[in-house]
Amino acid sequence: MGNRFTVHGTRADEDCLYLTNGGTDVFFDVLTLAGSAIAESDWERNLVLHFADGHRHSRGFDGFDLSALPWTADWPAEKAFLLALLGKAMTRHGWHLLTYDPPYAPDSLRRYRAMADGLAAPVPVRRRPRRWGDWRVPPPAEFLERCPAHGIYQGELGCRLCDPEIQPPPWRAGRDARKT
Ligand SMILES: [Zn+2]
Secondary structure: EEEEEOOOOOOHHHEEEEEEEHHHHHHHHHHHHHHHHHHOOOHHHHHHHHOOOOOOOOOOOOOOHHHHHHOOOOOOHHHHHHHHHHHHHHHHHHHHHHEEEEOOOOHHHHHHHHHHHHOOOOOOOOOHHHHOOOOOOOOOHHHEEEEEOOOOOOOOOOOOOOOOOOOHHHHHOOOOOOOO
16 A cells, blocks of 8 residues: 655656655655745645645545646746755755654655656646645645644644654654654
């Protein structure tokens, strides 16, 4: 069980990132850490909240196509932010706050950054999940409150790094906790 991340609907394995459920949790953890540090606009904050609340209620069904994100006419700047976010994550920003070692995250980030870099002008998408909403609209202020322990957006569902449902339990924390 896992999640498939694509760009422009690609199906070929080399053009998509397939992550196990555990790998998806790790991926969204490191993206939330990086994004919470650099988001400034409403669109950027909504993107980071997408990661902060991601893979919480829909485990195994949370992959998405990059071109389906709620891009606006300002998509070149939005794409530049996504690339900056991925670059920030590749510097291992905030990884000292993780209770586990993410051995596969650097490779996932490198591959995803290459995919995002290849994103061409997004076309209007009919099948975008309605719950994603309009990312030009400011998110609720309480979603942007930061976890005192981890500094990331708490999102709608609370700090993901504090969530025992998706973090390895303390007795499994450490080097081998997330080798999935
Ligand atoms: Zn926290």
